[in-house]
């Protein structure tokens with residue numbers, strides 16, 4: 001009897017679902033305002049990319065209170081020269097897609113069909129979006145390394161926290177990976193909604209909806225007549241439609257464009 005009693009009882013614990021490890025995210029450096037962040041990163045040397053671009057970063061552009069934030073990958077040559085993201089060929093294609101989606105942004109954009117790189121188009125975009133990159137430094141003729149993307153991610157988290165957008169549009173695989181902290185197969189995961197976890201102050205993290213699109217540079221490599229050009233415009237339309245629908249449900253006081 002005693003022997004039977006001594007028989008080890010089955011451990012119920014082993015049937016319990018294993019507790020998922022809490023996401024290890026948290027701010028490193030913190031910035032109180034976008035102005036402070038800008039000042040700090042104007043001549044950043046936090047990673048090896050500072051050597052490539054002699055410490056000259058390409059800072060964000062657009063409205064600090066924008067409800068939609070656009071995150072690209074890294075600045076191109078023209079962006080580096082101008083010190084502003086999306087002003088080169090990729091920016092040209094982004095303008096083209098924005099004009100095509102004028103009904104979801106600002107009807108005035110329709111006047112610039114065929115003249116998408118007009119300064120007024122850039123102005124309307126800046127009035128409606130906040131645009132930044134996953135890394136702020138020009139990498140020359142190479143892609144930034146994972147280590148460099150990671151080095152710049154805390155700055156990106158701070159920017160998201162300070163802008164506090166309703167939606168983020170990630171342009172390209174590396175932008176999506178920086179935001180989602182996982183590998184992304186962008187050619188199959190484009191046009192989909194995900195959640196990015198950004199460190200919070202009170203809560204451990206805040207979730208932001210992220211729509212992933214391919215990068216305009218990829219579209220240009222594939223050709224402006226390619227299926228990717230069409231998909232980019234469709235995905236942007238979907239992202240903006242989702243934003244408007246969400247705001248309607250939440251009763252947000254946006255003017256709807």
Ligand code: SF4
Pocket residue numbers: 041044045046047048049050057135136137148151152155
């Ligand atoms: S890429 Fe980012 S972290 Fe690296 S030097 Fe430039 S601003 Fe600093």
